[in-house]
Amino acid sequence: MKNLTFxxxxxxxxxxxxKYANQLNTPIPTLRFKAGSGKRTQYHEDMLVYGSNYxxxxxxxxxxxxxxxxxxxxxxxxxxxxxxxxxxxxxxMLFDNYIKQIRRGENELAVPFWTRFLDKLTWSxxxxxxx
Ligand SMILES: [Zn+2]
Numbered sequence: 001m002k003n004l005t006f007x008x009x010x011x012x013x014x015x016x017x018x019k020y021a022n023q024l025n026t027p028i029p030t031l032r033f034k035a036g037s038g039k040r041t042q043y044h045e046d047m048l049v050y051g052s053n054y055x056x057x058x059x060x061x062x063x064x065x066x067x068x069x070x071x072x073x074x075x076x077x078x079x080x081x082x083x084x085x086x087x088x089x090x091x092x093m094l095f096d097n098y099i100k101q102i103r104r105g106e107n108e109l110a111v112p113f114w115t116r117f118l119d120k121l122t123w124s125x126x127x128x129x130x131x
Pocket of ligand 1: 079083091
């Protein structure tokens with residue numbers, strides 16, 4: 001992917017955003033590609049993460065430089081959309097399972113059978129979108 005230009009990466013990510021917004025019936029978010037807008041100090045942390053979700057999915061930041069493979073963009077974009085449609089779901093096994101479902105093209109996420117065994121366990125990690 002090293003030979004892709006910034007514009008080619010951006011085009012790829014924009015198409016992904018449209019695909020997942022359609023699939024999940026959510027508004028198309030405003031895309032941010034650069035940190036440090038000055039509006040929010042949080043943007044300054046963005047250079048270290050793959051993606052971030054702001055204002056319940058109104059804005060999504062995708063770090064174009066940090067990803068190594070095109071499929072990593074799919075994962076990050078699906079990840080950020082999942083924050084939009086499941087805002088209270090912590091990172092963890094269920095979160096990762098839903099990402100796989102989104103990437104498979106599902107539009108209604110199915111609760112996996114094994115979640116019944118997770119009641120007493122905590123799988124959450126801090127919100128940093130690095131996973
Ligand atoms: Zn996240």
